[in-house]
Amino acid sequence: MDIKSIKRDLQREYPFRLELHAHTRPASPCGDIPPETVIDTFYRSGYNGIAITNHFFCDLFSRYYHAKDKQEVLDKYLSDYYKARQEGEKVGMKVYLGAELRWQSTGNNDYLLFGIDEHMLSDIYDYMSADPATFVRDCKSEKSFFLQAHPFREDMTRFDPALLDGEEVFNLHPNHNSAIAFADQFAEQHQKIKTMGTDYHHEGHHNLCSTRTKILPKDSFELASTLKANDFIFEITGSIILP
Template identity: 30%
Template sequence: MRMYKIETHLHTAQSSTCGKVEAKEAVTLLHESGYSAAAVTDHFYKTRFDSYGDIPIAEKISLWKQGYEAAREQGERLGFKIYYGMEIRFTESPNDYLVYGISDELLAESPELFRMTEKEFKAFADRHHLFVAQAHPFREHITPADPKNIHGVEVHNGNPRHDSHNEKALAFGEEHNLILLSGSDFHQTEDCSRGGILSKTLPQNDREFADLLFSGDFELFHEDER
């Protein structure tokens, strides 16, 4: 049976200041590495939005999503699925959370999601069928979330420039019966194909991708299995 390889954690140079690869190139690299899809999860931080200056919030959203839009366009050229996500950080803590299932309509209604508390955002996510997973919960300066405030946890983070203590993340996820994720945390070309999930089906849109994550019906992939 064919298994579809999906990248869950991708940053672009257009929309994440730490991203060093343009969206078009990143999608091409993933496609050439055997992936069928990727979720663009650019940083959704107050500091990022402040850097756009004194312009309307709708314009800031448009600037922030440039990476996703460029990735989607390249994906359409290659027959490669792109899902709309974010890596959000709330003003109350330095923790990072991967969010899947977002939409332009949702961001138009609630553009400053980073002002919520983690508890408030979990309730918001449940109302809008968003899947929330804590990213790299055991990195330095990061605190494991209250399990009640997340659906899943990233237990394999492939970024080679950080020690994410993946073994601790796995133990945490298993202890609290959370849905387990793997992702490359793609920022630079060397990060390509260092993580992701393997699915028997290929979600056709953002809602189906969130459904897949909620189901837990997938396998984890990481660089040792390339």
């Protein structure tokens, strides 16, 4: 069997294309692109679903959101997600609620979370002044999928893999070196599920990779269970496929 037909078979077996790490502005002040445009951009490139994983941490709430209370934080955060979801419904693309969390106790480490809803996000808010281990122990739902984002990027320290469901091995943000080979080795060593995402913030790197699935997850929870089942493949630039 030649390589082309193997690729074609895999694409047929895993027909749905997902982006699992995307930021929108203004919910993520480091992003450039409003939610509607993010959705249109990925939709036009043939994606079927996208997880909106905006930043979520205390310093952001006070310094950038200037939020006076929890409700204001949640409103600002969710407003981008709702806009994205509405645009997704218009064009026919699934939009999943996710988050990229950060705790002061682990410095610049970022953690991705899938399998959440608005009520859970409100509970998670209460744990953002604690630390990730406390969050995992007392707040994280069985229905969620929690992983360290780009664990080998500069300024990161490796969080205890026993408390994680996975590692974001393939972070394709073009302005950072996420040391993919080290991340891959680490995930293998600790037998963690590997994920991939573009860490979309700016124009021009939306079509670098996708996670291909057999079914199209209907919501953030089904996305989490699909990831837990580890039944997906990675595609990079449409030409390299990693089963």
